[in-house]
Amino acid sequence: MGLDIKSVLIVDGVGANCAEILNSHNIKVTTKAKITKEELLKEIPNHEALVVRSATQVTREVLDAGSKLKVVGRAGAGVDNIDVAVAGQKGIGVINAPGANAMSACELTCGLTLALARHIVPAASALRAGRWERTQHTGTELNGKTLAILGLGRVGREVAIRMNAFGMKTIGFDPFVTAEQCAQFNTTKMELDEIWPLADYITLHTPLIDSTRNFINGSVLSRCKKGVKIINVGRGGLINERDFYEALKSGQVSGAALDVFEQEPPTDPLTLEIIQHPAVIASPHLGASTKEAQIRVGLEIAEQLVNLVKPGTYTTPLAEVTRVLPK
Numbered sequence: 001m002g003l004d005i006k007s008v009l010i011v012d013g014v015g016a017n018c019a020e021i022l023n024s025h026n027i028k029v030t031t032k033a034k035i036t037k038e039e040l041l042k043e044i045p046n047h048e049a050l051v052v053r054s055a056t057q058v059t060r061e062v063l064d065a066g067s068k069l070k071v072v073g074r075a076g077a078g079v080d081n082i083d084v085a086v087a088g089q090k091g092i093g094v095i096n097a098p099g100a101n102a103m104s105a106c107e108l109t110c111g112l113t114l115a116l117a118r119h120i121v122p123a124a125s126a127l128r129a130g131r132w133e134r135t136q137h138t139g140t141e142l143n144g145k146t147l148a149i150l151g152l153g154r155v156g157r158e159v160a161i162r163m164n165a166f167g168m169k170t171i172g173f174d175p176f177v178t179a180e181q182c183a184q185f186n187t188t189k190m191e192l193d194e195i196w197p198l199a200d201y202i203t204l205h206t207p208l209i210d211s212t213r214n215f216i217n218g219s220v221l222s223r224c225k226k227g228v229k230i231i232n233v234g235r236g237g238l239i240n241e242r243d244f245y246e247a248l249k250s251g252q253v254s255g256a257a258l259d260v261f262e263q264e265p266p267t268d269p270l271t272l273e274i275i276q277h278p279a280v281i282a283s284p285h286l287g288a289s290t291k292e293a294q295i296r297v298g299l300e301i302a303e304q305l306v307n308l309v310k311p312g313t314y315t316t317p318l319a320e321v322t323r324v325l326p327k
């Protein structure tokens with residue numbers, strides 16, 4: 001016997017295939033690409049399930065208002081916008097699509113690493129503005145440089161494979177991955193203290209949880225090589241922005257590519273200064289924004305929801321962050 005989910009609210013511009021699949025199983029869908037907190041609080045009592053990307057904050061207030069809510073589906077990987085602890089207490093399951101957008105996040109990371117090395121963004125902006133700047137944009141090769149990958153899960157290991165092809169030496173850290181597993185994607189597992197003085201580039205692929213918040217802080221940055229470059233396609237909160245900005249101004253960090261921010265869209269004056277810094281390439285959380293990734297996340301969340309209603313309909317496994325099915 002499956003869960004009784006009659007109506008699903010889909011927000012944040014999740015791919016249309018998600019609604020189509022649910023509809024084809026007679027599950028009613030209400031889609032709101034953009035929704036304010038007030039609208040969400042008003043709408044959520046009408047639905048047994050909610051599907052979000054990263055924009056909507058699924059707070060205690062939202063979960064309390066969802067009197068019929070049984071499941072929150074995250075059409076993506078990170079669940080830091082969902083209060084999973086409260087959901088668990090209330091018996092509301094949380095599911096996600098953990099691998100569905102990993103390749104897209106990986107490819108953006110690789111692109112940003114290349115863009116940093118070769119000053120692609122400022123050089124193109126200068127030429128668009130009519131300036132033929134060659135000497136200003138002499139870059140460096142990636143070949144022979146060391147890339148530190150923090151978080152060696154689905155995204156981090158794909159980054160290693162691709163950046164190895166550019167001749168980069170990959171080293172990394174992940175408490176849940178063994179040295180033997182790392183060897184399979186040609187990466188040397190090291191302790192964090194060993195990593196900082198070796199890295200020419202650092203890329204972040206850990207989830208944002210209490211123990212990873214402010215991971216990259218003043219103390220860490222002072223132990224890095226002068227001129228280290230940082231790529232963050234993970235989460236904004238992984239970097240302590242104040243310390244990072246100081247390191248950027250002093251040249252301790254010589255370049256950074258940031259796709260994610262503590263607050264999105266950013267309005268904090270410090271974040272805006274960082275975005276304006278000439279050594280920074282900033283993009284608006286585009287890691288998962290590809291056609292392929294959005295089709296996959298929409299499909300995986302829809303199929304998991306259908307399976308909860310009609311068990312065994314699809315082969316897609318349930319990705320439970322907090323328990324959905326009774327024990």
Ligand SMILES: O=C(O)[C@H](O)COP(=O)(O)O
Nearest residue numbers: 053054055076077078288
């Ligand atoms: O956690 C994720 O899956 C990525 O950061 C993508 O977030 P998005 O679905 O809001 O693009």
